[in-house]
Amino acid sequence: xxxxxxxxxxxxxxxxxxxxxxxxxxxxxxxxxxxxxxxxxxxxxxxxxxxxxxxxxxxxxxxxxxxxxxxxxxxxxxxxxxxxxxxxxxxxxxxxxxxxxxxxxxxxxxxxxxxxxxxxxxxxxxxxxxxxxxxxxx
Numbered sequence: 535x536x537x538x539x540x541x542x543x544x545x546x547x548x549x550x551x552x553x554x555x556x557x558x559x560x561x562x563x564x565x566x567x568x569x570x571x572x573x574x575x576x577x578x579x580x581x582x583x584x585x586x587x588x589x590x591x592x593x594x595x596x597x598x599x600x601x602x603x604x605x606x607x608x609x610x611x612x613x614x615x616x617x618x619x620x621x622x623x624x625x626x627x628x629x630x631x632x633x634x635x636x637x638x639x640x641x642x643x644x645x646x647x648x649x650x651x652x653x654x655x656x657x658x659x660x661x662x663x664x665x666x667x668x669x670x671x672x
Contacts, residue, residue: 543656546603549614552648553600556621560593608663614652618645 567586571579596617603610622645628638651657 542604542606543654543660545651545654545657546606546660549610549648549651549657550600550603552644552651553596553603553614553617556617556644556648557593557596557600560589560596564589564593606660608661611652611657611661614648618648618652621645621648 564586567582567589571582571586599610599613599617603614621641625638625641625645628634628641631638
């Protein structure tokens with residue numbers, strides 16, 4: 535299936551949806567961090583702003599990967615799987631704590647759903663680059 539084809543498997547749409555939800559969550563985290571930094575006298579202002587900036591950057595990059603997934607770009611599988619594995623590490627930290635164990639389980643569920651959608655054979659077929667297409671572009 536070429537990138538110009540509009541027929542997308544359900545797993546590709548699911549993967550794009552998972553990435554989009556994660557991008558939206560990071561946007562909300564960014565907003566929260568900015569409001570918290572502005573509302574309180576930060577002891578480490580530079581660190582607080584850097585953390586908010588990284589959350590914003592992560593959200594923008596995840597949104598880019600989500601859109602590229604819908605455009606059937608071949609490179610998105612690696613980016614999506616890498617993000618999901620990193621997110622599982624964050625979930626592990628939540629699961630070791632006492633306050634937001636539920637958030638850890640939510641992250642585990644979202645990450646596993648993203649990994650399954652990314653490695654599904656239908657996703658692989660949809661995102662596969664044919665050698666003829668690569669030669670024609672390049």
